[in-house]
Amino acid sequence: MNDRDRRSAVQEQDRQPQERFEDELIMDLERDQFVAATSRPVPRALLGARATASLWALRVFVVLVSLMVIYTFIAQLH
Amino acid sequence: MLATEAIAPAPLVSPPLTAEDVARSLDRSRVNHARRQNKRWRLLWLLVGPGILAMLGENDGPSMIAYASDGAEYGLGFFVPFIPLLFAMAFVCQEMCMRVGAVTHRGYGELVLQRYGRVWGWFGAGDLTLTNLVTLVAEFVSIRVGLSYFHLGSGVAVALGLALVAFTLSGGRYWRWERIVLGMALFNGLFLVAAILVKPSLGAVAGSLDFTPFPGGSFNTLLLLLASTIGATVTPWMIFFQQSASADKGMTPRDVRHGRYDTAAGATLAAVFGVGALIAGAALLTHNGSGIQGFAGAGFPEALKHVAGGAAGAVFALGLVEAGAVAILTISASTAYAAGECIGVSHSFNSSPRNAAVFYAANVGVALLAAVVILIPGAPLLSIALNANVLATVLLPVSLVFMVMLANDKGLMGRWVNKRSTNAIGIAVISFVGLCGAAYGIDSFLLTIHLIG
Numbered sequence: 001m002n003d004r005d006r007r008s009a010v011q012e013q014d015r016q017p018q019e020r021f022e023d024e025l026i027m028d029l030e031r032d033q034f035v036a037a038t039s040r041p042v043p044r045a046l047l048g049a050r051a052t053a054s055l056w057a058l059r060v061f062v063v064l065v066s067l068m069v070i071y072t073f074i075a076q077l078h
Numbered sequence: 079m080l081a082t083e084a085i086a087p088a089p090l091v092s093p094p095l096t097a098e099d100v101a102r103s104l105d106r107s108r109v110n111h112a113r114r115q116n117k118r119w120r121l122l123w124l125l126v127g128p129g130i131l132a133m134l135g136e137n138d139g140p141s142m143i144a145y146a147s148d149g150a151e152y153g154l155g156f157f158v159p160f161i162p163l164l165f166a167m168a169f170v171c172q173e174m175c176m177r178v179g180a181v182t183h184r185g186y187g188e189l190v191l192q193r194y195g196r197v198w199g200w201f202g203a204g205d206l207t208l209t210n211l212v213t214l215v216a217e218f219v220s221i222r223v224g225l226s227y228f229h230l231g232s233g234v235a236v237a238l239g240l241a242l243v244a245f246t247l248s249g250g251r252y253w254r255w256e257r258i259v260l261g262m263a264l265f266n267g268l269f270l271v272a273a274i275l276v277k278p279s280l281g282a283v284a285g286s287l288d289f290t291p292f293p294g295g296s297f298n299t300l301l302l303l304l305a306s307t308i309g310a311t312v313t314p315w316m317i318f319f320q321q322s323a324s325a326d327k328g329m330t331p332r333d334v335r336h337g338r339y340d341t342a343a344g345a346t347l348a349a350v351f352g353v354g355a356l357i358a359g360a361a362l363l364t365h366n367g368s369g370i371q372g373f374a375g376a377g378f379p380e381a382l383k384h385v386a387g388g389a390a391g392a393v394f395a396l397g398l399v400e401a402g403a404v405a406i407l408t409i410s411a412s413t414a415y416a417a418g419e420c421i422g423v424s425h426s427f428n429s430s431p432r433n434a435a436v437f438y439a440a441n442v443g444v445a446l447l448a449a450v451v452i453l454i455p456g457a458p459l460l461s462i463a464l465n466a467n468v469l470a471t472v473l474l475p476v477s478l479v480f481m482v483m484l485a486n487d488k489g490l491m492g493r494w495v496n497k498r499s500t501n502a503i504g505i506a507v508i509s510f511v512g513l514c515g516a517a518y519g520i521d522s523f524l525l526t527i528h529l530i531g
Contacts, residue, residue: 026095028106030330033183035096035424038325041192042184045487058476059201065472065516068523073465075526077458 101428102328105253109333125336126343127256128179128323131408132172132316133165133344134263137351138405139220139398140213140466141310142269145352146359146378146394148303152293153363154278154286157307157356164311165349167510169341170503171312171478172320174485174496176337179324181494186321187419190480193487202480203420205473206314207444210413213315213470214448216463217409220402222452227379227395236449238399239406243445246407247438252326252427255411263404266347268397270354272382275390276361283357298525301518302468308511309467310352314477315412322415326426331494358394361386406445414441472519475512482508 031037047055105124112121148157175186182189187206191199222235246255293303320341329337362381379398383391411427417440418425424434431438451457482504485496496504524530 026103028103028110029099029328030183033102033328033330035098036094038183042182042189042490043193044195045193045489047194055198055476055479058479061516062473062476065519066469068519069465069469069472072519072522072526073461077461 097430097433098424098426098428101251101253102326102426106328109328113332122336122339125327125329125333126340127260127327128320128329129172129176129337129341130344130347131256131259131263131323131404132175132320133168133341133348134266134351135259135319135405135408136168136311136313136316137266137269137348137355137401138213138217138409139223139402140216140463141352142355142398142401143220143223143378143463144306144310144467145355148293148307149356149359150362150381152303153291154282154357154360155291156286156289156293158283158286158353159289160307161311161352161356162349164308165345165352167503167507168312168316168348169345170500170507171481172316172341172345173338174481174500174504175317175321176324176329176341177334177494178481178484178491179321180329180334180337181331181491183325183328183330184321185325185415185419185425186318186477186481186484187416188422189321189484189490191420193484193490194480198480199420202314202318202477203416205477206318206416207413209313209466209470209473210315210409210444211448212462213313213466214406214409214445215451215459216466217402217405218448218452219459219463220398220405223378224395224398224400224402227383227391232452235402236453239403240442240445240449242403242407243410243442247427247431247441250428250430252323252328255427256323256327259404259407262400262407265400266351266397266404267354268393268400269351269358272390272394272397273354273357275393276358276382276386278357278360298518298521301514301521304514305471305518306464306467308514309469309471309474311348312474312478312507312511313467313470314474315409315470317477317481318416319408319412322412322419322425326415326428334494355394355397358382358386358390361390406448410441410445413444414438416440468515468518471511472515474515475508478504478508478511 109121109124112124145157145161178189179185187199187203190202218235218239221239222232225231225235225238246258249255293300324337359378362385379391379395381391382394414437415425418434418437421436423436425437426434429437451462452459482496482501485491485504486501488495521530
């Protein structure tokens with residue numbers, strides 16, 4: 001073992017147990033799984049005009065039908 | 079490691095570890111160890127959870143009452159094959175949720191909000207909150223129905239539901255929460271026991287597999303049956319829950335195969351137990367479905383007791399308590415995930431209440447709000463319970479459309495995007511659910527305002 005290896009072995013021994021524990025933990029998680037990584041938002045997707053219009057049409061339709069169901073529910077109560 | 083293209087690569091230096099990372103990493107170390115040691119059953123045991131919980135959580139009080147009512151009113155024909163068909167449909171949707179959660183490590187709410195804009199994210203969260211609140215009221219009603227068979231009142235039902243929420247949240251670990259709820263969820267099998275206790279004719283069960291006889295009655299009744307039965311198998315909360323839980327559990331693309339096993343096992347168990355409730359309910363058919371209208375009281379179990387004996391009634395009542403209790407836990411969790419994701423704060427069972435205050439507050443708060451409703455004297459609990467599934471069916475298509483969009487997003491999913499066949503089935507499911515929900519909503523409205531006779 002040369003001086004350099006010996007020095008790094010000593011350094012490794014000197015490392016705090018907490019740091020070694022954290023290193024081991026890091027190995028078990030994927031890099032994009034850390035809270036620090038998942039906290040970064042994903043970029044916006046570009047939706048075409050037709051897709052956006054279709055989504056709005058579906059949304060309006062669903063809201064209208066929901067209102068009908070809620071109206072029927074309230075009417076049945078009386 | 080699979081880095082998604084749309085997300086900027088993480089820095090090469092080690093990120094600062096949070097308590098959430100540490101807890102998740104401990105769970106992952108067991109998974110990695112089992113995989114390295116080639117312990118297949120251990121690996122499966124470690125990776126099951128979100129799929130079974132989503133499916134058995136959806137076998138909730140209103141759903142089991144809906145299946146049993148179908149049986150009591152129409153018998154076994156049509157519904158015995160229809161329920162498994164719906165769960166096969168649910169499998170397709172839930173597999174997508176699991177896959178997106180495992181690949182992106184993010185929940186449904188935050189992905190919709192970040193990828194398609196705040197408006198769509200908040201619309202989704204709004205739909206979820208509305209349907210979850212209504213459904214949670216129905217879950218407390220279900221516990222009350224079950225307990226009233228044993229002469230226990232609303233106060234006990236509320237106390238039991240809220241105590242379970244508080245108890246399961248107390249550990250500060252996803253793994254602990256999941257295993258407790260999973261253990262409870264297996265008691266959904268009580269409905270199968272109830273089915274065995276009513277001594278059904280196996281020939282009649284086998285003979286009903288050809289979808290006949292088709293249920294009779296008015297067109298509106300048929301639509302209500304379809305809408306409420308669909309709402310008993312696929313709902314918005316399941317989508318939010320399974321994706322967020324898969325991410326919270328720490329699943330990765332390497333776990334997708336086991337995630338599929340988990341989802342398939344959940345769908346199979348839920349279908350079997352659902353058919354169990356149907357068979358138990360069908361025992362009442364020859365007695366004109368007597369007693370099932372008393373939903374706010376101990377109607378169903380009591381009626382079953384008269385027809386099939388005290389044991390069948392007691393088991394069915396206990397099943398309702400279990401179904402309501404498990405659904406309260408999973409539905410509250412889905413609301414909490416959605417709240418944390420949309421507000422952009424910590425949303426994990428692996429975080430402490432101090433670090434994830436919104437998550438824990440939403441979890442307890444939504445259950446508390448529903449509990450208060452069932453304590454209001456004269457509240458229309460029967461109507462709320464019966465309409466919970468229908469409302470979920472009506473609002474479901476939008477959530478499903480975004481689910482399919484996320485599962486097809488190459489930037490997020492890379493090589494894990496949907497296959498063509500999955501898309502074809504997904505689109506068919508959305509069309510079917512949308513058509514049934516809309517047809518019932520419009521037909522009922524026109525009947526109510528006397529535009530049609």
